[in-house]
Amino acid sequence: MLKVSIIGATGYTGIELLRFLIRHPQVEIKNLVSHSQAGRRITDIYPQFKGAGDFTLMDYDPEVISGSDLVFTALPHGISQQVVAEIYQLGIKVIDLSGDFRYRDISRYESWYELEHNYPELAREAVYGLVELKREEIKEAGLIANPGCYPTASLLGLIPLVKEEVVKRDSIIIDAKSGVSGAGKALKEPLLFNEVDESLKPYGVTSHRHTSEIEAVLEEFSPGGKEIKISFTPHLVPMKRGILATIYADLEVNISEEELINLYFKYYPAGGFVQVLPGKIPQTKYVVGTNYCHLGIKVDSRTNRVIIISAIDNLGKGAAGQAIQNMNVIFGLPEDTGLKATGIFP
């Protein structure tokens, strides 16, 4: 049994980790850490865990996590850096769900996050945990930078196009839509029910940080490491969970829809978490609560463009689910251990 702790256990990502880990057959939860809620029982805050096992939340202390085989850190970026570095130096494996270790090129991080990075060497050691495309590196990793939610949906849809040079590098547009849980549990006016409900709004137009994360990873997969600049526009949708990325790119080569679908199946064989749905258009409702990514693929010969639709649960494949998938890979478990539950619908 793996001994696992969660730091930042009471945010939405933290409780989603807990929800999955509680029924993971190879995991024993060691400690749940929450600075703001230390001393309270998790079931007092989240009654849904009654009957599933109870835990008293601890304040962070190296002592509290020592003895863990793995620690998940679900902290705000900026704050995560130091905690991760500290745990890593204790020889404990870490899966970090913040943005702090997702960049090898620290200057890109510093310019888009407007923050200094104090552990650039550790950042270079970290492995970007997009399992389907980095599996071998992850097996050896001591520190995983778990991908962002928008980048996960976007990159799973885009990497085959970029790596195979199917599309023009400068033509990529990602129009992404997210449920509100992607914004976390912060007390901000734009997250109030009365503000969100029955409205749709774009935000961070031309300036959202995930733009840089997507570009950095795409360039890594781009033959010759050629520079890639994308347009990325996130929108807030009046629903709790789910991300749908509608991805547009101009075709560079002549390829039919059928050929393109076959190409995607090479990257994502049937039976994995990334499911290519030939002839179907994904919707978020079919992935909510799961670690799946559904991909729809369209070639529009009229405009000579490809349109990829990618749907995930922002808290599942976009955060907690993928983190646990990374854990499974690191420890040599079947990749879907503890992640098989079917989504809830309706």
Added chain:
Amino acid sequence: MLKVSIIGATGYTGIELLRFLIRHPQVEIKNLVSHSQAGRRITDIYPQFKGAGDFTLMDYDPEVISGSDLVFTALPHGISQQVVAEIYQLGIKVIDLSGDFRYRDISRYESWYELEHNYPELAREAVYGLVELKREEIKEAGLIANPGCYPTASLLGLIPLVKEEVVKRDSIIIDAKSGVSGAGKALKEPLLFNEVDESLKPYGVTSHRHTSEIEAVLEEFSPGGKEIKISFTPHLVPMKRGILATIYADLEVNISEEELINLYFKYYPAGGFVQVLPGKIPQTKYVVGTNYCHLGIKVDSRTNRVIIISAIDNLGKGAAGQAIQNMNVIFGLPEDTGLKATGIFP
């Protein structure tokens, strides 16, 4: 391994049964039956099952279910009667999720459902599957009438009050609120998004069929079988899942809130699916996706009334979850086998 079939597998209750049964460690799904969708694959209709095991839907035929140890019937009332009788005569155990076998007094059924009942003897044999209150009878049952969603929430809250004669028998009022999935997948104008969203409406005021189901079962628990007439008002809430029943009754005896809570704990010991939450007010969000019932208990000395709040998932404890709990009891399995998953929130 139990061999289990579902008849009416593509309705909301059918797929919720499937969602739970797929991860039930003692169950092997034999056949999924759907008249309207026969020949299609379940994953073509509900992509969320991709990766969880695929099934081709069959049309109903005794042949199709023969060899099953148990059949769940999730059919409309009226239609269910004959199918259930047929399967029962084959010596297969049946858990029926319709209203057809919930009444021992057939005249009550016939008058509230405005339908003839063709199998009154079988109805008298059927056991009403409210597990926490009928466990011993269920163990021996060949046919379970799985309780209705509103009755489940209402009865779990009311039976201790009635059986212990804590409240005046003629003072019971149940004001119930349900998510829209309770109404099933029917193509009716009042179930369109534009009609339901951002509105609240009562329906079936003074005339909803579940009134009679609740009264019949309460009378069974009423000392001396004394007649009980209740007011029951359901409301449609703009959400997908969840029932919350707010129950009012005038106190017959002098009892403090603490004493009343202790009484409830006698009926529902800690660790079961019915959870008494002392000092807390239940909300539907903490039970969605689960087989739990959360109970809040208030004694209002100012008005000499007791107020019970009961929250369930109408598709969980109110339908599929409870059906599987019944199955576990019948076959001597731990009651929570396959039902341990934590609810999704947010």
Added chain:
Amino acid sequence: MLKVSIIGATGYTGIELLRFLIRHPQVEIKNLVSHSQAGRRITDIYPQFKGAGDFTLMDYDPEVISGSDLVFTALPHGISQQVVAEIYQLGIKVIDLSGDFRYRDISRYESWYELEHNYPELAREAVYGLVELKREEIKEAGLIANPGCYPTASLLGLIPLVKEEVVKRDSIIIDAKSGVSGAGKALKEPLLFNEVDESLKPYGVTSHRHTSEIEAVLEEFSPGGKEIKISFTPHLVPMKRGILATIYADLEVNISEEELINLYFKYYPAGGFVQVLPGKIPQTKYVVGTNYCHLGIKVDSRTNRVIIISAIDNLGKGAAGQAIQNMNVIFGLPEDTGLKATGIFP
């Protein structure tokens, strides 16, 4: 033209007042006052007012409202008292939308609001602005205490029953459900989209302040001023606007549904804002955005109970709409001036 100012103009009630007043043919808006937003333009905060007339928000100062014929105060209770007293002493008519002046019996206010009242004499002078039932007093009023949202829905449904002694005084139960805008724009975790959406929850069970407001006004209408104690349970519904009160009471006299409907029509003649809908069950969607109250009336001979369903928009008839209706009465205008707009649906 009446010169009108709003104090507390940027809360939900404040902007609803503004929305109505902008198209009121007899009103000229003098000043909009907001302490927190002083100096900003209303269209910078609420772009929906672009094109409708722009205003710069002022900080409160007696100077700012002098010259007004009427001031609406939409401030939190406790804070409202002093501002109202100050304006009133300037000889300006005031319609106060807080709870501060709704009680003639100050001890009741002080005990339920857990606050001291510093202007008890002014409170005794104030007229409770439930127009349909207090029209004559309102005509002469200098200070109107605009009724609370739950009390408005409840009292319009209950007063005919109480005044005519149709029901047992000690049997009244109000199960009320409200959209989230009733809670205002406060930055509180329970009002976040992720907390409210897809869930239903009761709150303030047995202890909500509006209980005392309803009781106080009912006693005023109760023959002989007999004491009335009610059970009142509010619930938060995942929608923005609308209150629906489901009211239960035991019949004291023998009366048919038809007779009871006729009784209601005597209180609420056709053509007014309170609309009796014979044979229909109200829903909130048909009153959203308006000053209407829809009433449904059921006599349940089986249980000898009456069930009244009352639907309003909490920001319309439950706040801003009724406040403007009060203004119209005070200044001798047709009662529906500026309030004729039809609700938006879907």
Added chain:
Amino acid sequence: MLKVSIIGATGYTGIELLRFLIRHPQVEIKNLVSHSQAGRRITDIYPQFKGAGDFTLMDYDPEVISGSDLVFTALPHGISQQVVAEIYQLGIKVIDLSGDFRYRDISRYESWYELEHNYPELAREAVYGLVELKREEIKEAGLIANPGCYPTASLLGLIPLVKEEVVKRDSIIIDAKSGVSGAGKALKEPLLFNEVDESLKPYGVTSHRHTSEIEAVLEEFSPGGKEIKISFTPHLVPMKRGILATIYADLEVNISEEELINLYFKYYPAGGFVQVLPGKIPQTKYVVGTNYCHLGIKVDSRTNRVIIISAIDNLGKGAAGQAIQNMNVIFGLPEDTGLKATGIFP
């Protein structure tokens, strides 16, 4: 007073027309026509009209609309053609809200709608009623083809870019999101609450009919009538009203954001229904219930792209509101007569 009739009065567009027209100071409603609901009173179907004036719905007959100065036809495409032709031949002005008369090039209509057009000459006479860009033609029109909802949002955002050749003609991508009322009141499974709520889905990817309407009108404004092919992807959002179009195009010329905003102000001067919001990102909530279009304008020098955000109410500026604006222009009334109401928020 203009005498006005509505054919197709009980659909969502029909009742939105009625909602606006009831308070239009120059309009007298002559007849409301509904084939399916003939003989019923509008207030029996839509109680929100109680108090606003009642009407008995008539079946269609030339007699019923004779004497009207103007008829709005809100019928399904295909069915509308003949009715419109018949009314037009009676010498009555018609504003048609279907797609039937929006194309001068009938072959384009026939290929995208997969329908024969029986009145091609009438279609060539019809004026496309995008008021801000066709005002002079509309003044003289006898038949207005009221623009589609997606085309309205898209074209208002795009025409300045295309007419001024600011962007590359082959680079235009419109990612559009709509509330559910855009799909009308049809009884279809994908429009059920349980299917739509808490999910986001694209539909009609590469094949939606509005693609061709947008292209046809853009080409009309394109210097030299040059061919334009766009990518247009609509998405269904779990909300009732509102369209937001996120429009991407590659810059053809060197232009700053400020210069571009000034260009837009030339097309849409302050005070009209199309409001340019410099430095702001539109949201649908601020236009719901109104005839406004909010435009946000971004130049992304990093990718050399322009991003236009356009928000309307699909039933307002996208249907009924614009239809009434057209009526005002035809009859020489101030353009905003009857259209001044502020949107409802929250």
